[in-house]
Amino acid sequence: MSLRRSARLGAIPSLTAPMSSAAPAPALKVTRVQHNNSITKPRKPTIKKATTKTPKSKHTTPSLPTTSTTTATSSSYWDSTPTSTTTRPSTPPPLNRPVDPHRTNATLLTPHGSSINAYPTTLAEASPSKTGLPHPTATTGTLLDQGLAHLIATDPRLKPVIEAHPCPLFSPAGLAEQIDPFNSLTSSIIGQQVSGAAAKSIRNKFVALFNLPGTAAASADASAGVEEGGLAHSRFPTPDIVARCDIPTLRTAGLSQRKAEYIQGLAEKFASGELSARVLATASDEELVELLTAVRGLGRWSVEMFACFALKRIDVFSTGDLGVQRGCAAFVGRDVGKLKGKGGGKFKYMSEKDMLELAAKFAPYRYD
Missing domain, CATH: 1.10.340.30 (Hypothetical protein; domain 2)
Known part of the structure; x- marks a missing residue:
């Protein structure tokens, strides 16, 4: 079993699940991402509805460790399928x-x-x-919304990440796909x-x-x-x-x-x-x-x-996936860049026991 393909990809904390494109929440456009392992809200978030505009935000979201993209496993598996x-x-x-x-x-x-x-x-x-x-x-119309509500209620820091990364996989349209x-x-x-x-x-x-x-x-x-x-x-x-x-x-x-x-x-x-x-x-x-x-x-x-x-x-919570391991480590504030060159065998970024304990509270919506 190879983990090479997922290793090529970054991972936003693996416990997050992106927001459905069909969800009624305002669509946010990310204009800037800091490079010190934190995410800030967009400078000028807009609501894509009629012509109403929201004022410039004076607040930033709580610091949440992250890297470049969401869910490394999604590309590592599905790009080859x-x-x-x-x-x-x-x-x-x-x-x-x-x-x-x-x-x-x-x-x-x-x-x-x-x-x-x-x-x-x-x-x-x-x-x-x-x-x-x-x-x-x-x-099929409520599964994603239920999952996202559970994730946000469990850890509110996930809300801006979810809003910034829509998830077509578990949307009604995604669930309607027929799979051979x-x-x-x-x-x-x-x-x-x-x-x-x-x-x-x-x-x-x-x-x-x-x-x-x-x-x-x-x-x-x-x-x-x-x-x-x-x-x-x-x-x-x-x-x-x-x-x-x-x-x-x-x-x-x-x-x-x-x-x-x-x-x-x-x-x-x-x-x-x-x-x-x-x-x-x-x-x-x-x-x-x-x-x-x-x-x-x-x-x-x-x-x-x-x-x-x-x-x-x-x-699904794949502890053997390198993207998930990196995401879990980043989520708890570890410097994944420093951990990359160290040993540790299969679980170099975080132990499997620690990952399972971290993810337990997000069940049954632990999709990475």
Whole structure:
């Protein structure tokens, strides 16, 4: 499991969650950020509403240690996972679909095109007696607002950070994205230990491998009326097709021997039903980690990134991520620049025990 990609990125305190773009709070434009590890309010915050202007602020926010950007993990994982992993709806997102921080909040696609949600689409049908799951605690329209309110109430210093960094991931539109879990996990394996450009190239070759004339995937596309002439119209191969493909053929896409074996093993688990959209939607956080770390090529960090950025689980707290470690250390006032060159093994910026204790009060909205 590699942590290199997240190490390239800075991290605003990992316990913060950005504000929904759909939230009614005033939109603030940051005009200046101090370089002494503190954040100040904008000089002239404006309310984007009618023509009303607010007077110049005479106060600054409490000092809050920070570095350059928000949530290092968001880019470190998702930059290597192509956007074709998701399907963005063209219609307004639903606001009343039941969701819960500890279940999959995204809509998952099955290999054959149907969609799965952890809970039914109405609260009336989401009772524990019918679903076998805990009662949902929010809807797609309220989850982010509830989370942000909890974070700010727990530590008011987070408010200006949240206001300055909108979070589309858990907004109603973000929660309406449809995720193909096999596509996402396969892309994650492809992206391990290589640059983003290399991962994109290998993935394109991998998809093209199953969309060549005469292949089962190409026949399926033709029968479904999928337009030919480019990867933009190519269908990601289904697990059963990948599972039947031999390792030498998979390697022609540019995969290493091990990655080819990892992807074939992942495909076999989906093809057999051991993994499925339904299983991933309803599993608890602990069950999810246990199921996916049993797959060769998927370590705990990879599973946590998948849980947060693909499955849209909102209480993910990845202590093994360097960006999270740096954010936690900065949050408590440590000079992360001085800590960078020191030893300390996996947890050089802050011990795992200290991070878990720090984050406990923010649960169940610890999204980093």
